[in-house]
Amino acid sequence: MRIAVAEVAQETDSFSPLVADRSDFEAYGLYFGEEILERMRGVGPIGGFLEIAALQPHPVDLRPIVRAWGSAGGTITAETLDFLTGRLVAGLKQSLPLDAVFLSLHGAAASEKEDDVEGHVLQAVREVVGRDIPVVVAFDHHANITRRMVECANLLIGHETQPHDPPATGRKVARLLFRMLRGEIHPTVRWRKIPMITPQDQFLTSAGPMKEWFDLARQMETRSGVLDVSPYPMQPWLDVAEGGWSVIVHTDNDAELADSLAAEIADKAWSLREQFWRSERVAPAEAIRQAVAAERGLIILSDTGDSVYGGAPGDSTCILKALLDQQIPCPAFVPMIDSEALQAALAAGVGARITVDLGGKLDHVFSQPVRVTGNVAAVSRGFTVDLRDRGICDLRQTALLEVGEVRIALLDHRSFAVNHPVLYTHLGLDIADAKMVVVKTASNFQFFSRWRSGLIRVDSPGTTQSDLTAFRWQRIPRPTYPLDALADWSAK
Numbered sequence: 149m150r151i152a153v154a155e156v157a158q159e160t161d162s163f164s165p166l167v168a169d170r171s172d173f174e175a176y177g178l179y180f181g182e183e184i185l186e187r188m189r190g191v192g193p194i195g196g197f198l199e200i201a202a203l204q205p206h207p208v209d210l211r212p213i214v215r216a217w218g219s220a221g222g223t224i225t226a227e228t229l230d231f232l233t234g235r236l237v238a239g240l241k242q243s244l245p246l247d248a249v250f251l252s253l254h255g256a257a258a259s260e261k262e263d264d265v266e267g268h269v270l271q272a273v274r275e276v277v278g279r280d281i282p283v284v285v286a287f288d289h290h291a292n293i294t295r296r297m298v299e300c301a302n303l304l305i306g307h308e309t310q311p312h313d314p315p316a317t318g319r320k321v322a323r324l325l326f327r328m329l330r331g332e333i334h335p336t337v338r339w340r341k342i343p344m345i346t347p348q349d350q351f352l353t354s355a356g357p358m359k360e361w362f363d364l365a366r367q368m369e370t371r372s373g374v375l376d377v378s379p380y381p382m383q384p385w386l387d388v389a390e391g392g393w394s395v396i397v398h399t400d401n402d403a404e405l406a407d408s409l410a411a412e413i414a415d416k417a418w419s420l421r422e423q424f425w426r427s428e429r430v431a432p433a434e435a436i437r438q439a440v441a442a443e444r445g446l447i448i449l450s451d452t453g454d455s456v457y458g459g460a461p462g463d464s465t466c467i468l469k470a471l472l473d474q475q476i477p478c479p480a481f482v483p484m485i486d487s488e489a490l491q492a493a494l495a496a497g498v499g500a501r502i503t504v505d506l507g508g509k510l511d512h513v514f515s516q517p518v519r520v521t522g523n524v525a526a527v528s529r530g531f532t533v534d535l536r537d538r539g540i541c542d543l544r545q546t547a548l549l550e551v552g553e554v555r556i557a558l559l560d561h562r563s564f565a566v567n568h569p570v571l572y573t574h575l576g577l578d579i580a581d582a583k584m585v586v587v588k589t590a591s592n593f594q595f596f597s598r599w600r601s602g603l604i605r606v607d608s609p610g611t612t613q614s615d616l617t618a619f620r621w622q623r624i625p626r627p628t629y630p631l632d633a634l635a636d637w638s639a640k
């Protein structure tokens with residue numbers, strides 16, 4: 149049994165001033181051929197797939213082709229998409245005949261030439277392998293599902309949780325694929341688009357309306373004949389022609405059941421739409437006051453407008469400015485992506501006192517540079533760490549700049565470590581000493597959970613801000629709630 153394995157994944161922030169090129173994928177590990185099998189054990193959806201493949205009674209002939217993961221960022225350049233698709237297509241052609249194709253895709257990627265990147269990739273795969281073999285996909289559940297994706301894939305399965313468990317999604321897809329290949333099941337797909345978008349504030353699946361919606365999916369999966377129910381609350385910074393939430397239901401050859409469940413779970417999301425817009429966001433200056441006044445640390449300050457994991461540049465100075473203005477009396481750890489400031493700190497060396505204009509350089513619209521004078525307390529000339537199921541992370545060069553009680557970790561790129569304790573610990577800091585930490589995410593607080601005593605969602609501006617109505621939407625279908633008044637809608 150011969151199965152091709154590939155990953156082409158990036159989450160696009162349409163409002164980001166950045167573009168994503170090959171270097172963005174290289175920063176997170178761009179691998180080809182056998183190297184994928186070595187690097188991806190236990191990592192991401194491919195790691196989960198490999199785990200299940202290894203348990204099969206007969207050896208599986210794996211054909212790893214390309215692993216390209218670009219995290220989240222700006223629109224992908226046309227050249228980069230052509231390069232990645234070209235490598236995938238060439239690898240598939242060399243691997244024919246195949247029994248199946250396993251793909252890990254994000255689902256919310258857009259490029260300069262194609263605003264439905266995954267539809268484009270899936271169509272290219274289908275054109276090589278034909279209609280008859282299974283093409284199965286592990287998606288991020290913030291995907292934007294399009295008609296072309298549904299037409300070209302046999303399984304379109306999303307993460308069950310936010311924060312995500314990518315290996316678990318890979319395992320789920322793999323189990324269903326091997327059952328298909330044994331002829332035990334015949335998946336039928338039905339789906340619905342839901343004409344809504346919502347901010348990230350209610351995106352955690354552990355509580356609130358998102359829990360209610362995802363719990364319904366899990367409950368539906370216990371019904372006879374249901375193979376998978378995948379809700380897709382699209383990430384809210386994707387301005388594309390078929391943008392919006394969706395649901396996919398896979399049943400064992402029962403189109404009627406799949407269709408009725410798809411309608412039911414789509415209507416459920418619509419019925420919860422106002423709850424998805426609930427917010428506990430706090431203005432920056434007030435957020436800092438609350439964090440300082442908290443009895444004990446660690447208070448997580450979520451920089452919602454500058455979420456690097458959502459594709460934002462990571463150089464917003466909004467919260468930093470509020471920290472400096474208030475001359476806080478307790479340590480705050482802050483990440484800042486600014487290669488100029490980092491180079492100045494590295495050149496000056498440990499112990500030097502420097503004045504730099506910090507941040508506000510990648511995104512000029514929502515944030516401006518802040519002039520600071522501080523001490524270079526530590527530098528790192530290069531650091532690579534294994535972040536377990538997130539893979540190998542190369543932080544490259546970093547430096548620690550101390551401005552009063554504010555400890556600023558300077559990076560030169562949007563590393564996954566930007567929201568990870570290792571960013572501070574590798575520069576000699578102890579997380580237990582911090583009263584607060586700024587994270588560039590609105591959902592992935594889990595890495596600091598050991599120290600966490602509170603969370604404040606800061607209402608910061610930026611390309612991942614929660615006020616979606618303030619963006620200039622150009623391509624998303626209209627009407628879409630809440631950009632337009634849409635009183636009556638039903639998926640039935």
Ligand SMILES: [Zn+2]
Binds near residue numbers: 288289290312
């Ligand atoms: Zn996601």
